Amino acid sequence: MGNACSDGCFGMLGSKKVSQLRACKQDLKKFIDGKNCHPIMVRLAWHDSGTYDQRIKNFPERGGANGAIRFAGEMNFGANAGLDKAKGFLDEFAKKYPEISWADLIQLASAVAIECAGGPAIDMKYGRVAVTSDSECVKSGSREGFSGNAGLPDAKPPFGCGAPTAAQHLRNVFTKKMGFTDQEIVALSGAHTIGRAFKERSGACPFGYGEQGASKYTKSDCLARKDGQKGVGMVGGAAWTKNWLTFDNSYFKDYKLASEDENLLWFPTDEALHTDPEFKKYFDIYAKDQDAFFKDYAKAHKKLSELGAKFEPEQGIKI
Numbered sequence: 671m672g673n674a675c676s677d678g679c680f681g682m683l684g685s686k687k688v689s690q691l692r693a694c695k696q697d698l699k700k701f702i703d704g705k706n707c708h709p710i711m712v713r714l715a716w717h718d719s720g721t722y723d724q725r726i727k728n729f730p731e732r733g734g735a736n737g738a739i740r741f742a743g744e745m746n747f748g749a750n751a752g753l754d755k756a757k758g759f760l761d762e763f764a765k766k767y768p769e770i771s772w773a774d775l776i777q778l779a780s781a782v783a784i785e786c787a788g789g790p791a792i793d794m795k796y797g798r799v800a801v802t803s804d805s806e807c808v809k810s811g812s813r814e815g816f817s818g819n820a821g822l823p824d825a826k827p828p829f830g831c832g833a834p835t836a837a838q839h840l841r842n843v844f845t846k847k848m849g850f851t852d853q854e855i856v857a858l859s860g861a862h863t864i865g866r867a868f869k870e871r872s873g874a875c876p877f878g879y880g881e882q883g884a885s886k887y888t889k890s891d892c893l894a895r896k897d898g899q900k901g902v903g904m905v906g907g908a909a910w911t912k913n914w915l916t917f918d919n920s921y922f923k924d925y926k927l928a929s930e931d932e933n934l935l936w937f938p939t940d941e942a943l944h945t946d947p948e949f950k951k952y953f954d955i956y957a958k959d960q961d962a963f964f965k966d967y968a969k970a971h972k973k974l975s976e977l978g979a980k981f982e983p984e985q986g987i988k989i
């Protein structure tokens with residue numbers, strides 16, 4: 671190890687961090703693939719980042735990828751229901767790899783999950799500073815123009831920002847508050863090609879925990895993984911796609927199926943992406959061209975993973 675400078679050049683402590691990040695990445699791959707918990711790891715990281723408000727300049731008041739979601743102050747937002755499970759999965763990694771901040775660990779697990787599910791490799795950087803106490807969480811009602819959840823989006827009306835349409839709601843959340851373009855909104859929404867909703871969590875669908883509550887595509891014997899092997903993690907809920915543990919462009923390609931099949935999800939915020947003319951341009955491209963989706967998704971995911979973050983060293987660490 672020594673003082674080798676190839677990985678961000680900031681001395682002994684830095685190279686120890688790099689080796690822990692690399693080892694942790696390998697451990698996470700095995701863990702996530704074994705548990706089939708890819709989607710919830712992605713959602714945990716997105717909801718840590720998603721408190722970000724570009725109109726607020728100071729860290730950590732501006733929110734973002736700072737690890738605050740691990741504390742009750744943010745975990746208890748209604749929008750975060752169920753995400754304590756994902757945080758719990760990461761506790762053992764935080765203990766084993768003390769050089770890795772919680773803010774980095776959460777984002778690392780998400781990037782690993784995307785890649786493990788068959789999605790693109792994301793050009794991540796690390797070195798995020800994590801907040802250290804509950805008092806540094808942002809407050810649910812702290813975002814101007816939003817009634818709660820620090821401006822995280824709602825899937826259905828009434829929208830917490832008062833927007834009359836889902837398209838306007840998406841632009842209030844992602845553009846006004848977080849600084850994303852229309853193209854980035856559509857690409858990021860494609861993350862719903864994996865994952866599910868549960869009655870007991872968001873309450874956004876009638877499908878819930880267990881075999882009894884499951885949809886046709888989320889029962890224990892359903893095949894959803896990219897390698898066609900069995901295994902769905904926790905049984906239940908409903909998904910946007912039939913192969914909801916595989917990261918591909920099914921969300922775009924098969925949306926008609928999703929909007930017609932009551933065993934699949936298609937929320938007003940999903941529908942806005944192919945009914946609003948500006949969003950639709952990108953939706954149609956991603957439906958036809960998976961490579962274009964992967965390329966744009968990887969860029970937008972990287973941006974999301976860095977929102978509001980404070981890096982030490984300033985330029986971040988590549989692994």
Ligand code: HEM
Pocket residue numbers: 709710712713716751752823824825826840858859861862864865866867868869871872873874939
């Ligand atoms: C566009 C606005 C968005 C809305 C309205 C929305 C809404 C939701 C809802 C209601 C759920 C179900 C939660 C539950 O019941 O457990 C969900 C799940 C999920 N969301 Fe989103 N979401 C949005 C954007 C995003 C983005 C930007 C990402 C990531 C880049 C993302 C990733 C996920 C994943 C992976 C799940 C599945 C979690 C699991 O299976 O446990 N979502 N979302």
